[in-house]
Amino acid sequence: MALSEKELRDALRNRWFIVFTIAFAGLALALSALMQPGGSQFQVASYSRTTASLINLVLLFVPLIGLTLGAANLAGDRETGALAYLLAQPVTRVEVLLGKYLGMASALLATLTLGFGLAGLALALQGGINDAGGYLLTVVLAYLLALAMLSFGFLMSVLAQKTAAALGGALFLWLLLVFLGDLGIMGTAVITQMPIGSVFLIAAINPLQMFKIASILTIQANLEVLGPAGLYASNQFGNALLPLLLAGLLLWIVVPLLSALVLFARQEKLTLKGSLK
Amino acid sequence: MMIIAKDLTKRYGKATALNRVSFTIELGEAVALWGSNGAGKTTTLRCLLGVQGFEGELTVNGIDVRRQGKAARTAIGYVPQEAIFYDMTVLETMRFYARLKQVSASRINDLLQQMQIDIHSHKRVSALSGGMKQRLALAVALLADPPILVLDEPTASLDVKAQRDFIHTIQSLNYAGKTVVFSSHRMDEVMALASRVLVLADGALTLECPPYELAEKLGLHRWLRVYVSAPHRENTLRVLEEQGFVYTPNGRSVYVQIGKGGKLAPLHSLQMASIPVEDFDLIDGDLNQGESHD
Structure with a gap:
């Protein structure tokens, strides 16, 4: 708990994190304001458009901040020697990693809450929220995505000896998940004439796509907007699709975090600088 | 016995850092680990702290270090050559480690006074001198009032006056009943602090003797x-x-x-x-x- 509180406090002092928080909250607020046409007949459409815009905002920002904050955390402490000193105290490696993870997760979720809260408040004040439950579900999905990205970031941090390497890995993964993954699947599907079901399944392995598809399901009943792959998913999985996607996102939180815990618990090679040699 | 090591062995791949090292340390003793770089001093300290795996048997204050590393570390206050603290004030650092060790914060002021850094309690740790940082590390080590102090070349980065003050403080703690285990390159430190020296060479314990005997053998x-x-x-x-x-x-x-x-x-x-x-x-x-x- 002491470590979680320290990490939360550190994150709130971190300039990079503050910039992210302000940018995310500002953009979320701006989107909710811009999408309001004023007439009550457009309120349903504007709510959907605002949520859709927030989904895109989350897809771009949250993986970046989750991955980089996670990646810089342990690797940074290892590089300075602070980790070696910390591990010489009466704490276990599992406690250290979990404590750090919980602290960073709290900071990240606080930022998302602020952004979504401001946007939701703006929508509510203008009478634009017609489905508070759906909006809250989108927020929960964003939380899950943030935690999944943080888990990946921590895994990078455990694997890399240097902060620069961990951050490099995190940025590469961000590019892969946000841009290259989609392009790669589209290209492969065209060249190999892959069946639509396979295209959907491969795309849906990506946690960002899981978040996107699940979020779309919160604002409309089907996935027509995603084209044939979306229609395939709607037909194939029906009402089970949303729970499946939620379970998938949970797996993306748990698997990398557990991997990081197991690897970290087995690691002996501490950074030598300034402490245990 | 406060510490019992039997056939302590540590291998890094094909390299043997410690080779069947056995020793005992009694309550209230001050024991120095002496040896050149790579002799196995720090590896021995790391084994005592339970932060790395090893072969053999090692108990600290009756606790099996290999099975209960965390519990063993509760009995040890550790001071590294140069402690790396987080970006906090002295007081925040003490509070953080008190919570981490799950001990009351009531001792913090007394310890800061004892280490003569109470007037710096609101300074950031990064603004402290090397000597003051070491005294803060010692204050952190003493938070849980552990029976054993483990110090890894604690005065290596200090100036002469800070070295003298630090050694004097450790002496006082030893006289007050703390068991002290430290590694050192400095004969004056060993002579001033240790009641016994364990001499390590190439990972093996080659000699166990009083400090003056080591000085004579080394021509010092x-x-x-x-x-x-x-x-x-x-x-x-x-x-x-x-x-x-x-x-x-x-x-x-x-x-x-x-x-x-x-x-x-x-x-x-x-x-x-x-x-x-x-x-x-x-x-x-x-x-x-x-x-x-x-």
Whole structure:
């Protein structure tokens, strides 16, 4: 708990994190304001458009901040020697990693809450929220995505000896998940004439796509907007699709975090600088 | 027994960092680990802290270190060569480690006073001098009032005055009953602190002896530097010669080699010969290789 509180406090002092928080909250607020046409007949459409815009905002920002904050955390402490000193105290490696993870997760979720809260408040004040439950579900999905990205970031941090390497890995993964993954699947599907079901399944392995598809399901009943792959998913999985996607996102939180815990618990090679040699 | 190590072995791939090292340390002892770089001193300390795997048996305060590393670390206060703290004030650092160790914060003020850093409690740790950072590390180590202190070359990065103050503090803690285990390269530190030395070479325990014996084996003697006025100089050298002391004249002083418990012997001989001694100090080391003052 002491470590979680320290990490939360550190994150709130971190300039990079503050910039992210302000940018995310500002953009979320701006989107909710811009999408309001004023007439009550457009309120349903504007709510959907605002949520859709927030989904895109989350897809771009949250993986970046989750991955980089996670990646810089342990690797940074290892590089300075602070980790070696910390591990010489009466704490276990599992406690250290979990404590750090919980602290960073709290900071990240606080930022998302602020952004979504401001946007939701703006929508509510203008009478634009017609489905508070759906909006809250989108927020929960964003939380899950943030935690999944943080888990990946921590895994990078455990694997890399240097902060620069961990951050490099995190940025590469961000590019892969946000841009290259989609392009790669589209290209492969065209060249190999892959069946639509396979295209959907491969795309849906990506946690960002899981978040996107699940979020779309919160604002409309089907996935027509995603084209044939979306229609395939709607037909194939029906009402089970949303729970499946939620379970998938949970797996993306748990698997990398557990991997990081197991690897970290087995690691002996501490950074030598300034402490245990 | 406070610490029992039996056949302690640590391998890094094909390299053997510790090879069947066995020793015991009793309650209240102050034991130095002596050896060159790579001899196995720090590896031994890491084993004591349970932060790395090893073969053999190791118990600290009755706790099996390999199975209960965290519990063993509750019995140990650790001071590294240079502690790396987070970006916090002195007081925040103490509170953080108190919570981490799950101990009451009530001792914090007393410890900061004891370490003479209470007036810096609202400064950021990064603004402290090396000596003050080491005293903060010692304060952190003492938070849970552990029976054992483990120090890894604790004065290596300190200036002479800070070294002397730090050693004095550790001495006081040892006199108060703490078991002290430390690694060192410095003979003056070993002579001042240790009641016993474990000499490590290439990962093996090669010698266990009192500090003065190690100094003699290494050709590093303790010297008494005696200051006498010019009219008494010739007489001083004659008396020391007659009494069988090994000595070296040096300007207006004379270095006299001393052995175990022999600090007073040269002074007593000069007093008996009615030679007034103006001043004296103790020096450890090889006079040809430089010296370190006590």
